[in-house]
Amino acid sequence: MNHINILWVDDEIDLLKPHILFLEQKNYKVTPCTSGTEALEILDDKNFDIVFLDENMPGLTGLETLHEIKEKRDTLPVVMITKSEEEYIMEEAIGNKIADYLIKPVNPNQILLSLKKNLDHSRLVSEKTTSNYQQEFRKIAMDLSMVNSYEEWVSLYQKLIYWEMQLENIEDTGMFEILESQKSEANTLFGKFIDKNYPRWFEPNTDAPTLSHNLFKDKVVPEISKEQPTLLVVIDNLRYDQWKAFEPIVNTYYKKKKEEAFFSILPTATQYARNAIFSGLMPADMEKMHPNLWKNDTDDGGKNLYEEEFLEAQLKRLGLKNITSKYFKITNLRSGKQLVDNFKTLKENDLTVVVYNFVDMLSHSKTEMDVVKELASTDKAYRSLTQSWFKNSPLLEMIQQAQQMGFKLIITTDHGTINVKNPSKVIGDKDTSLNLRYKTGRSLTYEDKDVLVAKDPKSIHLPALNMSSSFIFAKNDLFFAYPNNYNHYVGYYRNTYQHGGVSLEEMIIPFVVLEPK
Known part of the structure; x- marks a missing residue:
């Protein structure tokens, strides 16, 4: 096995002999030295995996040495050891990116823990994740053979996403392949479940999930109030795992009141599912009640041009005439920035609806397919692309402004993608x-x-x-x-x-x- 090389810098290094022996028995290789200057000279000639650095030394102080080490080797982990708990020293050390902080007298196990945390961290996490998934794998396999309700499908799918996102950070591709095959098997069984149950969900008094056309009435309306403005963001094409990828960014500004899953109607396509959300109607009823607004597949022209009109008609039908609402559709960076600039004016509305065309945003031309194909050939890459898009998008700026102005925020989508x-x-x-x-x-x-x-x-x-x-x-x-x-x-x-x-x-x-x- 390769030794882990430790440089230990302390002007009283002799007192640390027992610690050094303890580490050497555990197969670590320790190079001791007694001053910051000596440490920097040694670092010029030799590579180390980690440095233990005493803060309180004559000559170059620990903090000064730390600063010099970081200039030479930015990524080398340095563990600061100090007698003093003075706050400025901690802040200074943390500001200089120390890997860990130990207070004297240190015991050997603290040292060991610090080494594990900093050097074995990725291996330990990956082993733990793998063994946890292996246990969960059997449970998911059993669940798959028994899943029989839409609620069970939701929780199984959420579980698969959770493990997919856990496993994507580790090197064990074998585990990932097992998960992929579980996802594929799940989709095969889910197809059979939908085949059998979907038509039934439209019958009165059946146990059915919330579907696109009921979403607004059942889930959005109860959240709208005269006391607090609501921002409803419908992100086109947003899969559940993509939401999970950028949720931590949203959590900086907002705390979650509730998160639930609902089902997109079939076809899971924008003109059907998104129009259903805004009209509160299934496509056959849209065609019947709003022949001037509904367009079929073979009709010419844009198929989602009348979402605002559908929304007005739905608010009226639900008897919500006193709700003031405003609708925006963002299909390019310019219109996104424009809305950010005028966001302050929206505070007076009870409901502000923003439809955000995410995939259109990734590229403007008809080669969007190639762009997404190139940048997102796997689900992991697609999540990562979503996250970096969101981080740099006007949408995040809107969310920041909405938070400052006290808006309630609702994030949803019309359908996912595969x-x-x-x-x-x-x-x-x-x-x-x-x-x-x-x-x-x-x-x-x-x-x-x-x-x-x-x-x-x-x-x-x-x-x-x-x-x-x-x-x-x-x-x-x-x-x-x-x-x-x-x-x-x-x-x-x-x-x-x-x-x-x-x-x-x-x-x-x-x-x-x-x-x-």
Whole structure:
């Protein structure tokens, strides 16, 4: 085994002989020296894993030596040892990035703990995480065989996300692969569960989760009050794990009042799910009640141009005429910055709604696919991209301002998204919709095992384009591909993020209510 090399600097080093012997028995190699000047000379010639540094020495003080060490070797961990508990020394040392702080007299176990904490930390964390997941793995496997309600699916999915985020920081790829296969198995079973239960969720008096079209009435309205302004942020395409990735940043300004999951309706696509949130209606009813606002897949023009009108109509229908609301849609950096500049004026409204088009923000041109493909080829990379986008976005500035102005904050989304890996062949006529995870059209030919089918769209409250049109939704990580130009198409879309179909990632999404700190 390689020795860990320790440089121990103390003008009374002789008194530390027992400690040094103790460490050497544990296979650590200790180089003793008696002054800061000597330490700096030794560091010029030799590499060390860690330095123990006495604060109170004649000549160069501990703090001065620390400063010099950091100039030479910025990343070398230094543990400060001192007799004095004076605050300025601690602050100075911490400001200079010490790795640890021990107060004399130190005992050997404190030293050992400090070494473990600083040198073995990543290995220990990774071993602990791995063994914890191994235990949890069996439990998840058992749960998977028994899951039978939407609540159980939510908690299982949250558990999988938790472990995915724990395991992503360790080097053990084997564990990660096991988790990936568990996620895939979960999605297969989830597809069957949705197939069996989804149509039933629309029947009166059934035990059903909150769905897109009930979200506003059941979850948002109870939070709106005349006493405190509310900021409702709907981030397009936000998966549950992406919310978890930037939640710590939000927690600097807001404390969580509640976090729950709800289910996106099918198709898990913006024009269906987000319009359903704002109108409080399922797509078939939107088409019926607002023929001038609803657009079908085959219609020309933008499909989400009337969210503000849908929202006004819903507020009116719910008898909330006295609620003053304002709606903004942010699709580029400029409009985001503009809203930040005018944010102060929004305090007078009871409800401010901001729709934030996250994926559009990552790039402005039609090559957004390539950009996301390049920067986010895995879920881990996608989370990390989300986090750095959020950290530098006008959205965070809005949240900071909202906190200062005492806004209640609600963060949610319209649907999630899944990294698609495998093609599934589909044939349709020229009027078939273009989406890669769902298709609607007249004469669709498809692989039965790959899809969830709605032969009668009305049974799941979707508009039928004509008498014989049906909907199909891709399951697991599949995407639809036409036989002509098949290979080019498959090469282009494999490993990209898509939505519209049936998966845990697309359907189970966060609804979070926060109060300003």
